[in-house]
Amino acid sequence: SQQGEEDPQALSIQEGENATMNCSYKTSINNLQWYRQNSGRGLVHLILIRSNEREKHSGRLRVTLDTSKKSSSLLITASRAADTASYFCATVDGGSNYKLTFGKGTLLTVNP
Amino acid sequence: DVKVTQSSRYLVKRTGEKVFLECVQDMDHENMFWYRQDPGLGLRLIYFSYDVKMKEKGDIPEGYSVSREKKERFSLILESASTNQTSMYLCASSLTELTTDTQYFGPGTRLTVL
Numbered sequence: 315s316q317q318g319e320e321d322p323q324a325l326s327i328q329e330g331e332n333a334t335m336n337c338s339y340k341t342s343i344n345n346l347q348w349y350r351q352n353s354g355r356g357l358v359h360l361i362l363i364r365s366n367e368r369e370k371h372s373g374r375l376r377v378t379l380d381t382s383k384k385s386s387s388l389l390i391t392a393s394r395a396a397d398t399a400s401y402f403c404a405t406v407d408g409g410s411n412y413k414l415t416f417g418k419g420t421l422l423t424v425n426p
Numbered sequence: 427d428v429k430v431t432q433s434s435r436y437l438v439k440r441t442g443e444k445v446f447l448e449c450v451q452d453m454d455h456e457n458m459f460w461y462r463q464d465p466g467l468g469l470r471l472i473y474f475s476y477d478v479k480m481k482e483k484g485d486i487p488e489g490y491s492v493s494r495e496k497k498e499r500f501s502l503i504l505e506s507a508s509t510n511q512t513s514m515y516l517c518a519s520s521l522t523e524l525t526t527d528t529q530y531f532g533p534g535t536r537l538t539v540l
Contacts, residue, residue: 349531356516359529
């Protein structure tokens with residue numbers, strides 16, 4: 315069953331702009347992870363935020379987590395054409411051990 | 427760097443054929459996973475394995491089986507391929523059973539069943 319749902323489904327911006335993607339989920343989680351997938355390739359892990367954390371940074375990435383609203387956001391600052399990809403959130407349910415449940419993804423297009 | 431490889435990038439098979447998809451990881455990871463990815467449905471877990479010869483069903487195991495005879499290799503088997511199994515198949519591995527472990531993905535196999 316799908317846990318995370320990303321919003322928007324697609325996003326198109328110009329190089330240099332910031333991109334924000336949101337993820338909502340339904341049940342309690344252990345942690346939430348964001349992955350990137352370039353067209354036709356495998357997924358690459360970007361960042362993990364634990365359920366007791368509210369914000370995390372990694373380079374140009376900023377992730378927030380609001381467990382009361384069951385939502386997370388991924389912000390990419392100063393976007394580049396190379397950031398063009400699909401972005402997925404994935405949750406580890408509170409009752410699970412290592413099973414990730416992925417959302418359907420946001421397709422980000424960064425225009426040069 | 428962790429490397430997860432899949433035996434084929436593209437595969438075309440006929441309905442009713444037995445299909446083997448192979449996945450190999452080179453970092454001594456305990457866990458391995460098979461997903462399928464379809465437009466509008468995202469990634470769905472088919473099976474995962476937490477140790478040699480150990481496996482658990484994921485969300486959509488019907489029509490699939492798996493084999494893990496060696497720690498580094500995890501095979502997905504379609505006993506009798508059907509057209510609704512046309513999809514992108516992604517293999518992944520993670521070091522341990524800890525929930526904070528990252529999953530490392532292979533490049534994917536795009537399977538077409540005619």
